[in-house]
Amino acid sequence: MNQQQYDELHGYRRQDGENWVKRKVKNFGLVFTRNGCKKAVKRRLPILDWSSRYHKSQLSADIFAGVTTGIYNVPQAMSYSTLAGLPPVHGLYASFFSPIFYAIFGSSPTSSIGVFSITCLMVNNCIEKMQHGDNAIRFPGLTSIEIITSLCLLTGLFQTIMSVFRFNKAMLLLPESSVSAITFSACFFGIVNQIPKIFGFSVPHRNEFMFSLFHSMYDIAVHIPKLNEWTTLLSAGSLIYLIVSQMLFEPLFKKICKKFPFPRDLILMTLAITISYFLNLDAKYGVQTLRTVPRGFPHFGIPRIDLWIVIWYDAASIAIVAYSVTIAMGRMYASELKYRLDTNQELLALGITNFGSSFFPVFPTSCSLSRTVVNKDSGARSQLSGIVSALIILGVIEFFGVFLEPLPKCVLATIVVFVVRSLLKKCSELPYFWRCSINDFWIWIVTAIVTLCTDIAPGVFVGMAFALLTLAIPFLQPTTKRLGQIGEHDFKAKTHYQSAKETPFPIIRFDAPLIFCNAEKFTDMINDEISEKRENAANGSLEGWTAIILDCHTWTYTDSMGMDAVKEANDCLHRFNAILLFANLKSSVRRQYRAAGLIEERPIDEEDLEKEEKRIEQEESRIQEEKKTLSSVSMKMNRNKNKCAEANVESGGHDDEDISHIEIKISQDQKQLAEDEKKLVQDKKTLxxxxxxxxxxxxxxxxxxxxxxxxxxxxxNEEVKKISYNQIYPSIQDALHAAPELITKQQELFDIKKSK
Amino acid sequence: MNQQQYDELHGYRRQDGENWVKRKVKNFGLVFTRNGCKKAVKRRLPILDWSSRYHKSQLSADIFAGVTTGIYNVPQAMSYSTLAGLPPVHGLYASFFSPIFYAIFGSSPTSSIGVFSITCLMVNNCIEKMQHGDNAIRFPGLTSIEIITSLCLLTGLFQTIMSVFRFNKAMLLLPESSVSAITFSACFFGIVNQIPKIFGFSVPHRNEFMFSLFHSMYDIAVHIPKLNEWTTLLSAGSLIYLIVSQMLFEPLFKKICKKFPFPRDLILMTLAITISYFLNLDAKYGVQTLRTVPRGFPHFGIPRIDLWIVIWYDAASIAIVAYSVTIAMGRMYASELKYRLDTNQELLALGITNFGSSFFPVFPTSCSLSRTVVNKDSGARSQLSGIVSALIILGVIEFFGVFLEPLPKCVLATIVVFVVRSLLKKCSELPYFWRCSINDFWIWIVTAIVTLCTDIAPGVFVGMAFALLTLAIPFLQPTTKRLGQIGEHDFKAKTHYQSAKETPFPIIRFDAPLIFCNAEKFTDMINDEISEKRENAANGSLEGWTAIILDCHTWTYTDSMGMDAVKEANDCLHRFNAILLFANLKSSVRRQYRAAGLIEERPIDEEDLEKEEKRIEQEESRIQEEKKTLSSVSMKMNRNKNKCAEANVESGGHDDEDISHIEIKISQDQKQLAEDEKKLVQDKKTLxxxxxxxxxxxxxxxxxxxxxxxxxxxxxNEEVKKISYNQIYPSIQDALHAAPELITKQQELFDIKKSK
Incomplete structure (x- = not known):
C-alpha cells in the first residue's frame, strides 16, 4: 500500500489552518464585542480583576506582608542604588513608584518590583559609559539623573513595544543557563565596583569595551595602599556583624517569629548611623557618608530623548534581563498559589512601570528574588501588598530622609557585597550541566566569558545568539543511522540493538529535517551509499536494480535546497540503478514537494470524476428534499403546538412531552442535514x-x-525524473513489501531499453 | 513490555563514540605516517594529484579552453575593475595571479577564479568607505591600492583561518535564497554605480550607512542635466550593439562554432578604441578614457595591516560571499565531470589565492559563473586551463596595455550594466519560494531589504542570522497533535486521518525536542490537558486515576529546562491523579534523564551480580586455557613446519596444504579468542x-x-516523584497495553493512602 492508497483508505484530509492575518483580525474584532471588551480590559488591567474578587479576609495578610517587604526594602533599595552608582535616595524613589504601577498592571500577586542587583549594575555601566570618553564630549554636562530617566523611558518603551508585538516569544531564546552565567559574571562587576568604597579610596575611570573588569581589578590593586583606615575598620565591623547575624541571629530569630524576617540590614544601618553621628566620622576621620539626602516627593521631569541613540543598546539589554527575571520569579509561585502567569501582560506591566516612573528620577526596575520570597513568605496574597510596601517607602522618603544623612557609604557597600556574593554560587550548576546537558554547559561558559570580558549587555546578546546557534547544531550535524528490523513493525538503529536484523534493502534514517544547512551532508550520504555502484559503473558493469529506503519521520519541513537535494538524490540513484523509497514522509513535506513539482502528477480518471459528479447531484437533491419535508413537518408541528397550547389552557396539557421529543428529533435532523450540506460543499470544491x-x-x-x-x-525524461507515487509509503514495512515488485518492473523497463 | 525489558531483550548497547579530542589527535597523528602524509599532501596540494594523473590527450583541450577563457576574460576583468572603483588594469592583475594560485591549491578543474561582480561591488563600497568621512581623517592620503591589498590580505587570512578551523561547516548557514537576494540587491548597487559613468557626469560622495542606495539615486536624478552628450551617445551605441549581438550575432555564431563563445565585448572594445583614437574623443569631446595604463609586471609590495581594524567587517563578508559562490560553481559540474569537491580545500585555496595575490595590486577574487561556464564549455578538463588563461592575461598586461589607453570608460560601464542586469532575474524565484518554501521566501525578502537599505556586507550577516532564526521556529512553536489509532500499530494525528480511532487514553505528540525555548509551551499544554481535573480538584472531588501518553519520537535531545519541564509535568499530573507515560523516548534522552536523576534508579539484584561474576570467572579461565592450547599447538606446528621444510627439500613436499589449513584454523581461533577476550573486558567493566x-x-x-x-x-517522596521505569515504553502500543494495569495499581495505592 503506497502513501496515496493509504491516505484514501483512511480518509486523509488537510484542515488548512485559518490564515494568520485573518485570525489576528478576527481576534482583534472580538475586542469590540461586549464580552471580548470586558475580557480584554480585565486582561490588560489586572487590578480590576483582583480588586473585584478581593475578600476582606485577605486584607490583614496583605498589609502585614506589605509592611514587612517595605521595611526589608529600605536598606536594599539604598545599597543597590549605590551599586547603580547613584545616591541612595533614587533606590527609594524606584521602590516607591514601581510597585504602584505594577499593582495596577501586573498579573503576579507576589512579585515585588523594584531595585535588582543585575539591572542596577547595568545602569551603573551605562552611566559610566555616558559620563566618560567620547560621550562626555558629545553630551557635555550630563547629569546622572538625565541618563537614568532617559534609560528608564527607553527601557519601558522597548518592553511595551515588545509586548504589543508579542516579542515575549522571542525572549524564550534566552535560556536559564545564560541567565545564570550573566548573574554569576555580574557579581564580579558588582563586587569590584564596591571594593574602593569599602576601603575608602577612589580609582580613576577607564572607558574600555574589552577587559574593563580586569583593568579595574588592576587599578584597585595599585590604589589599595591609599585606603582610609577608619572606613576599612567600619567595613570590617559591618562584615563581621553580617556574617555573625547570618549564622547565629537569623536562625534564632526564625524560631521565635516565623513570618517576619530578621531586619539584619536595618539594624546594621541604625547602628552605623548612630556611631557615625556621635563620633562625627565624616568630618573627623574622613569616612564618606551620604551627607545630603533630599526630602519630600521627587520632582516631575521630562526625560531627554536625544541620548537614546547611544543608550539603546543598554536599554534593550536591561529590558530583556528585567523581563526574564520577572518571569522566572512570577512562575516560581504560580502553581503553588494557583494563578496563571500571563507573560505578555507581565512584559506590558514592566514596560508601563518603567515608562511611567521615568518621569521621576528613577532607574529601570525589575522583580527581585529576595524581596519576592520575603513578600510571599510573609503572606502576600494580592498586589495590594505592593502598594502597602510602596507607602512604607514613601514614609521613609518623606520623614526619615534626614536621619539617613550620617550613614557611611562603606556600610552600604559592605551590604551589597555580602548579598551579591551569594550569587557566585551559580557556578555550582556547571557540573550538573556537564553531566546532563552539554549545550547548557557551553552556553553558560560562553556567556560568562563574554560577560566577564566585555560587559553585561553584550553578554545578554551573545548568550541569546549562542543559544540560537546550539539550536542549529542538530540541523547542521544530523546523525544518519542504518536501521534493522526487530519483530514485525519495529525498526531500530543497528548500532544500538543487537537483535536488529539486516533487511533485504538498506534502510537509512536521516535525523533532521532536510534543509539548507544539511542538504550537502545528505547528498554526500547518498553518494557514499552508491559509491560501490558508481565504481562498477565506471567499469561499465552497471547491472541489477536495487532499492534504498529512507525513513523520513524526522523530516518535519523542508526548503528549496532540501528539495533540490532530494531531486538530485532521486536522479542520481536512478542513474545508478537504484530506486529511492520514502517512508513516513510527513504530509506537510509531501505538499511542499507537490507544490515544487517534485512528485508526479496525480492520475485523474475521467470516469471516476463523472461518478463523483453524479453522486454529488444525487446527494444534493436528497438534501433538498429532506429539507423540504423537514420544514413542512416543523411548520405543521408549530401549528399543532399553537393548537395544543390553546388546548392545554383548556385541558391541563399532557402532549408537551411528545412535542418536545419531536422537536428534538427535528433539530437533530436539521443539524445532520447541515453537516451533510457542509460536506457536500467541500466535495463540490474538491471536484x-x-x-x-x-x-x-x-x-x-x-x-x-x-x-x-x-x-x-x-x-x-523530466516526467520520469519526478518522484512517483509508488516511491512514497506510509511506513517502512510497506516500503519493504513493495520494493521487490518495483525493482522487477524497473528491471524489465531497463532491459527493454537496453535491448533497444 | 516497558523500555527496560525491551532493551534487555533486544540487546541494547550504547557505543560511545570516541572522544572528539581523541579522534582529532588520532587523525592528526595519521599525518605523520607515510601513507597519511602522502594523502594529506595530495589533499592540500591538488596540483600534485592532477598533474601526476595528467594525460597528454587532455593537453590540447585544456590549452584551447585556457585561451578561450583568457580572451573572454580581458573585457570582463577590465569592466569589473571599474565596478570596483579601480583602474581597469587591476582587474587584469587579479585575473593573472588568482588562477595561478588556484591551479596549485584548488580542487575543481573547471572553476575559473578572478573578478566577480558581487565581490567587486563590495570592494568598491569598502574603498569609498575608507576614502571618505571619518576614515579619511584617520588615514590621510590613503591610496586605493593600499586599501585593496590590505583588504585582499585580510580576506585571504580569514579564509585560511576558517579553513583551518573547519568553519566551512558554519558557512552552510548561508542558504541559497539569501545568496540569491544578495545578488539581486547587489545589482542595484552595480547599476547605480555605473550610471554616472555612462552619462559622463560625476556625483559627490555620501558617506552613509543607511539608505545610501536611495540617496545615490536621488543624486543621479539631480545631476543628470549635466550629462556629456558624446559620452551618452557612445554608451547608447554600445548598448544597442550589445542588445543586437545578444539577440542576433550570438545565436548565429553558435551555429557556426560551438566551442568558442562569440567575443562580443572584445569586438565592442576594439571598435570603441578605434573610434576613440581616431576621433580623439577625450581631448575634443570630453569623453573620459582610460588615459594611462601601466605596462609590465606589477610591483611587489607589503600590504598595510593597520587598516584591518576598520575593514575587518568588509573582509569577513567578502570572504563568506566569495566562498559560497565558489562552492556553488564547483558543485555545479561535480557530478557531471565526476570529481568530488573538497569544500575545506576550496576555502583554503581561496584563502591562499587572496593571501598570495595581496602582495601585488590586486583586490579579493572569487569564482565567477560566466567564466566557469565558458571554461567548461570550451572543454577544460583540468586546472591547467586556468594557468593558460592567466598567461593570456599576462600577455595583454605586458604588450597590449598601451593599446587600451584610448578606451572610453563609458563603454566599460555599459558592458557592466548590460551583464549585471541579468542578475535582476533572481527575483523571479520568489513565486516559487512562496509556493513551496515560505522560509526561503522570507529569508529572501529580509536579506534583500537589509542589503538594499544598507550595504552588501550587513546583508550577508543579516541573511545568515535570519536563516538561523528560521531554524529556531520549529523549536519555538512546535505543533502538538492528538493521535488516534489506525489498525494495530499505526498512530496518526486525528485531525489528519478520519479513520484514526479514539484510544482509551489520550496520546499526545509534541513535535520538537523539549528544550529551553519550548519548555513553557509544554508546561502550558500539560496544564490545559488537566484543566478539567484541576477544576474538579478545586471542588474537592479528585477521583479516578488515568494516564496520558506522550509520543516522544521527535525528542532527539533535551536540556536542563526541558528536564525541569518534564519533572514538573510528571509531578503535576501525579498530583491530579494522572500517570504520564513516555513512548518512543530516544536512548540519548533517557541517558540525559538518568544523569539528571530524573529516572528512578535501576534495581540491582545481588544474586544476579554474583552469577555474573561466576560466569566471568569461568569465561576467563576458559580463555586462558584455550590460549595455552592454541599457543602449544602453534608452537608444535611451527616445529613441524620447519621439519617439513627440511623434509620438503628432500622429498618434494606435499604436506604444505595441510599445514596452511591448520594455520588458517589457528589464526581463526585466535581471532575468535581475541574477540571473546574483548567482550570479557567489556563485561568486567560493566560489572x-x-x-x-x-x-x-x-x-x-x-x-x-x-x-x-x-x-x-x-x-x-522525592523518590516517588521520579519517573519510574514503568513509565517508559518502546512504543505507543506497549504504553497503551500497560496503562490499565498501572492505573489499577496506582488506584489501589491511592485508596490505601486515603483510607489511612
Whole structure:
C-alpha cells in the first residue's frame, strides 16, 4: 500500500489552518464585542480583576506582608542604588513608584518590583559609559539623573513595544543557563565596583569595551595602599556583624517569629548611623557618608530623548534581563498559589512601570528574588501588598530622609557585597550541566566569558545568539543511522540493538529535517551509499536494480535546497540503478514537494470524476428534499403546538412531552442535514479543483503534442525524473513489501531499453 | 513490555563514540605516517594529484579552453575593475595571479577564479568607505591600492583561518535564497554605480550607512542635466550593439562554432578604441578614457595591516560571499565531470589565492559563473586551463596595455550594466519560494531589504542570522497533535486521518525536542490537558486515576529546562491523579534523564551480580586455557613446519596444504579468542560499574537510615516523584497495553493512602 492508497483508505484530509492575518483580525474584532471588551480590559488591567474578587479576609495578610517587604526594602533599595552608582535616595524613589504601577498592571500577586542587583549594575555601566570618553564630549554636562530617566523611558518603551508585538516569544531564546552565567559574571562587576568604597579610596575611570573588569581589578590593586583606615575598620565591623547575624541571629530569630524576617540590614544601618553621628566620622576621620539626602516627593521631569541613540543598546539589554527575571520569579509561585502567569501582560506591566516612573528620577526596575520570597513568605496574597510596601517607602522618603544623612557609604557597600556574593554560587550548576546537558554547559561558559570580558549587555546578546546557534547544531550535524528490523513493525538503529536484523534493502534514517544547512551532508550520504555502484559503473558493469529506503519521520519541513537535494538524490540513484523509497514522509513535506513539482502528477480518471459528479447531484437533491419535508413537518408541528397550547389552557396539557421529543428529533435532523450540506460543499470544491487539474493537464498535453519530438523526449525524461507515487509509503514495512515488485518492473523497463 | 525489558531483550548497547579530542589527535597523528602524509599532501596540494594523473590527450583541450577563457576574460576583468572603483588594469592583475594560485591549491578543474561582480561591488563600497568621512581623517592620503591589498590580505587570512578551523561547516548557514537576494540587491548597487559613468557626469560622495542606495539615486536624478552628450551617445551605441549581438550575432555564431563563445565585448572594445583614437574623443569631446595604463609586471609590495581594524567587517563578508559562490560553481559540474569537491580545500585555496595575490595590486577574487561556464564549455578538463588563461592575461598586461589607453570608460560601464542586469532575474524565484518554501521566501525578502537599505556586507550577516532564526521556529512553536489509532500499530494525528480511532487514553505528540525555548509551551499544554481535573480538584472531588501518553519520537535531545519541564509535568499530573507515560523516548534522552536523576534508579539484584561474576570467572579461565592450547599447538606446528621444510627439500613436499589449513584454523581461533577476550573486558567493566552503583546505593541507604523520620519521609517522596521505569515504553502500543494495569495499581495505592 503506497502513501496515496493509504491516505484514501483512511480518509486523509488537510484542515488548512485559518490564515494568520485573518485570525489576528478576527481576534482583534472580538475586542469590540461586549464580552471580548470586558475580557480584554480585565486582561490588560489586572487590578480590576483582583480588586473585584478581593475578600476582606485577605486584607490583614496583605498589609502585614506589605509592611514587612517595605521595611526589608529600605536598606536594599539604598545599597543597590549605590551599586547603580547613584545616591541612595533614587533606590527609594524606584521602590516607591514601581510597585504602584505594577499593582495596577501586573498579573503576579507576589512579585515585588523594584531595585535588582543585575539591572542596577547595568545602569551603573551605562552611566559610566555616558559620563566618560567620547560621550562626555558629545553630551557635555550630563547629569546622572538625565541618563537614568532617559534609560528608564527607553527601557519601558522597548518592553511595551515588545509586548504589543508579542516579542515575549522571542525572549524564550534566552535560556536559564545564560541567565545564570550573566548573574554569576555580574557579581564580579558588582563586587569590584564596591571594593574602593569599602576601603575608602577612589580609582580613576577607564572607558574600555574589552577587559574593563580586569583593568579595574588592576587599578584597585595599585590604589589599595591609599585606603582610609577608619572606613576599612567600619567595613570590617559591618562584615563581621553580617556574617555573625547570618549564622547565629537569623536562625534564632526564625524560631521565635516565623513570618517576619530578621531586619539584619536595618539594624546594621541604625547602628552605623548612630556611631557615625556621635563620633562625627565624616568630618573627623574622613569616612564618606551620604551627607545630603533630599526630602519630600521627587520632582516631575521630562526625560531627554536625544541620548537614546547611544543608550539603546543598554536599554534593550536591561529590558530583556528585567523581563526574564520577572518571569522566572512570577512562575516560581504560580502553581503553588494557583494563578496563571500571563507573560505578555507581565512584559506590558514592566514596560508601563518603567515608562511611567521615568518621569521621576528613577532607574529601570525589575522583580527581585529576595524581596519576592520575603513578600510571599510573609503572606502576600494580592498586589495590594505592593502598594502597602510602596507607602512604607514613601514614609521613609518623606520623614526619615534626614536621619539617613550620617550613614557611611562603606556600610552600604559592605551590604551589597555580602548579598551579591551569594550569587557566585551559580557556578555550582556547571557540573550538573556537564553531566546532563552539554549545550547548557557551553552556553553558560560562553556567556560568562563574554560577560566577564566585555560587559553585561553584550553578554545578554551573545548568550541569546549562542543559544540560537546550539539550536542549529542538530540541523547542521544530523546523525544518519542504518536501521534493522526487530519483530514485525519495529525498526531500530543497528548500532544500538543487537537483535536488529539486516533487511533485504538498506534502510537509512536521516535525523533532521532536510534543509539548507544539511542538504550537502545528505547528498554526500547518498553518494557514499552508491559509491560501490558508481565504481562498477565506471567499469561499465552497471547491472541489477536495487532499492534504498529512507525513513523520513524526522523530516518535519523542508526548503528549496532540501528539495533540490532530494531531486538530485532521486536522479542520481536512478542513474545508478537504484530506486529511492520514502517512508513516513510527513504530509506537510509531501505538499511542499507537490507544490515544487517534485512528485508526479496525480492520475485523474475521467470516469471516476463523472461518478463523483453524479453522486454529488444525487446527494444534493436528497438534501433538498429532506429539507423540504423537514420544514413542512416543523411548520405543521408549530401549528399543532399553537393548537395544543390553546388546548392545554383548556385541558391541563399532557402532549408537551411528545412535542418536545419531536422537536428534538427535528433539530437533530436539521443539524445532520447541515453537516451533510457542509460536506457536500467541500466535495463540490474538491471536484472543481480536480476538474481544473484535469483541464490543466489536457492543456499541457495539447502543448506537449505540439512540441517537436526532441522536446517531447526531453519533457518525458523530466516526467520520469519526478518522484512517483509508488516511491512514497506510509511506513517502512510497506516500503519493504513493495520494493521487490518495483525493482522487477524497473528491471524489465531497463532491459527493454537496453535491448533497444 | 516497558523500555527496560525491551532493551534487555533486544540487546541494547550504547557505543560511545570516541572522544572528539581523541579522534582529532588520532587523525592528526595519521599525518605523520607515510601513507597519511602522502594523502594529506595530495589533499592540500591538488596540483600534485592532477598533474601526476595528467594525460597528454587532455593537453590540447585544456590549452584551447585556457585561451578561450583568457580572451573572454580581458573585457570582463577590465569592466569589473571599474565596478570596483579601480583602474581597469587591476582587474587584469587579479585575473593573472588568482588562477595561478588556484591551479596549485584548488580542487575543481573547471572553476575559473578572478573578478566577480558581487565581490567587486563590495570592494568598491569598502574603498569609498575608507576614502571618505571619518576614515579619511584617520588615514590621510590613503591610496586605493593600499586599501585593496590590505583588504585582499585580510580576506585571504580569514579564509585560511576558517579553513583551518573547519568553519566551512558554519558557512552552510548561508542558504541559497539569501545568496540569491544578495545578488539581486547587489545589482542595484552595480547599476547605480555605473550610471554616472555612462552619462559622463560625476556625483559627490555620501558617506552613509543607511539608505545610501536611495540617496545615490536621488543624486543621479539631480545631476543628470549635466550629462556629456558624446559620452551618452557612445554608451547608447554600445548598448544597442550589445542588445543586437545578444539577440542576433550570438545565436548565429553558435551555429557556426560551438566551442568558442562569440567575443562580443572584445569586438565592442576594439571598435570603441578605434573610434576613440581616431576621433580623439577625450581631448575634443570630453569623453573620459582610460588615459594611462601601466605596462609590465606589477610591483611587489607589503600590504598595510593597520587598516584591518576598520575593514575587518568588509573582509569577513567578502570572504563568506566569495566562498559560497565558489562552492556553488564547483558543485555545479561535480557530478557531471565526476570529481568530488573538497569544500575545506576550496576555502583554503581561496584563502591562499587572496593571501598570495595581496602582495601585488590586486583586490579579493572569487569564482565567477560566466567564466566557469565558458571554461567548461570550451572543454577544460583540468586546472591547467586556468594557468593558460592567466598567461593570456599576462600577455595583454605586458604588450597590449598601451593599446587600451584610448578606451572610453563609458563603454566599460555599459558592458557592466548590460551583464549585471541579468542578475535582476533572481527575483523571479520568489513565486516559487512562496509556493513551496515560505522560509526561503522570507529569508529572501529580509536579506534583500537589509542589503538594499544598507550595504552588501550587513546583508550577508543579516541573511545568515535570519536563516538561523528560521531554524529556531520549529523549536519555538512546535505543533502538538492528538493521535488516534489506525489498525494495530499505526498512530496518526486525528485531525489528519478520519479513520484514526479514539484510544482509551489520550496520546499526545509534541513535535520538537523539549528544550529551553519550548519548555513553557509544554508546561502550558500539560496544564490545559488537566484543566478539567484541576477544576474538579478545586471542588474537592479528585477521583479516578488515568494516564496520558506522550509520543516522544521527535525528542532527539533535551536540556536542563526541558528536564525541569518534564519533572514538573510528571509531578503535576501525579498530583491530579494522572500517570504520564513516555513512548518512543530516544536512548540519548533517557541517558540525559538518568544523569539528571530524573529516572528512578535501576534495581540491582545481588544474586544476579554474583552469577555474573561466576560466569566471568569461568569465561576467563576458559580463555586462558584455550590460549595455552592454541599457543602449544602453534608452537608444535611451527616445529613441524620447519621439519617439513627440511623434509620438503628432500622429498618434494606435499604436506604444505595441510599445514596452511591448520594455520588458517589457528589464526581463526585466535581471532575468535581475541574477540571473546574483548567482550570479557567489556563485561568486567560493566560489572565493576554495577558494583559501584550497588555500593553507592548501600551507602545512600545507610545515610537514609541515619536520617530523622521526617527527612526519610521527604526523601521517600522525592523518590516517588521520579519517573519510574514503568513509565517508559518502546512504543505507543506497549504504553497503551500497560496503562490499565498501572492505573489499577496506582488506584489501589491511592485508596490505601486515603483510607489511612
Amino acid at each position: 472543481v479543483q480536480v476538474r481544473n487539474e484535469l483541464k490543466m493537464k489536457q492543456k499541457k498535453l495539447k502543448e506537449f503534442n505540439k512540441l517537436s519530438p526532441e522536446d517531447q523526449e526531453k519533457k518525458r | 565493576v560499574q554495577v558494583r559501584n552503583e550497588l555500593k553507592m546505593k548501600q551507602k545512600k541507604l545507610k545515610e537514609f537510615n541515619k536520617l530523622s523520620p521526617e527527612d526519610q519521609e521527604k526523601k521517600r
